[in-house]
Amino acid sequence: MTDIDGSKSVGALDRIEEIIxxxxxxxxxxxxxxCKVDRAEMIAMLEELQNELPGDLRRAEAMLQERxxxxDAGEREAERIITEGETEHARLVSRHEITVSAEHEGNRIIAEARGEAQRLRDEVDxxxxxxxxxxxxxxxxALSGVERGRDKMHTLREIGTFAPSPQEPVEEEKPLPQL
Known part of the structure; x- marks a missing residue:
């Protein structure tokens, strides 16, 4: 993912992959x-992910606004084309000697404009x-990754603390933070 200034940034999916x-x-x-994980490091990684998600959601909202x-631009262009077609149609109909051909031409222009407007709508959709x-x-x-992370954290919580190996000093048992 590249930021507006062109620098490389880590997105929420990348952060989830790092946690996994x-x-x-x-x-x-x-x-x-x-498994044993550093609780503070895991919490820090999850908090970074939590901070990134609102940005991703804002980008999605911006995409919807762009859509x-x-x-709107397509509809305005379609209306302009239809108006031009109707104007051209009216101009051609007003000429007495070409009334029939003008009527056909105007209808063709209107149909073409409506077809073009529909094509633009279909492309945008x-x-x-x-x-x-x-x-x-x-x-x-992202949600699957978070769910897997939470499941692993719950598994660790259910297991409780681990008996230290003879080389490791005994640490006082601390409860896991509540999410």
Whole structure:
């Protein structure tokens, strides 16, 4: 993801992937599915993710506003084309010797304008649908990653503290923070 100033930034999906990689690389507890993670580091990573999500949501809202602008511009252009077609139609009809051909030509221009307006609407709808589908996938992956992280944290909480190895000093048991 690149910011407005052109610099590289880490997005919410990248942050989720970092958290998953961190948990996957954590030291395993022997004879258990559990692992040891630095609580403060995990909380810091999750807080960074939490801070990034509102920005992603604002970008999605900006995309929707852009979609509305594109639709409005397309409708204005369609109205302009239709108005031109109707004006041209009226001008041609007013000429007595070409009334029949003018009527056909005006109808053709109006139909062409309406077809062009519909084509523009269809293109905008397709663009917006694709963009929203991509954003929906992004949100789904983000939520899945958060859910996996929370499940791992709950598993660690259920296991409780681990018996220290003979080389490790004994630390006082501290409760996990509530999310």
């Amino acid at each position: 990689a961190y948990v996957e690389q954590a030291k395993a507890v022997p004879m258990s599915r559990a 509305d602008k594109i639709i 397709e663009y917006v649908d694709t963009t929203l589908a991509n954003f929906e996938q992004f949100l789904h992956r």
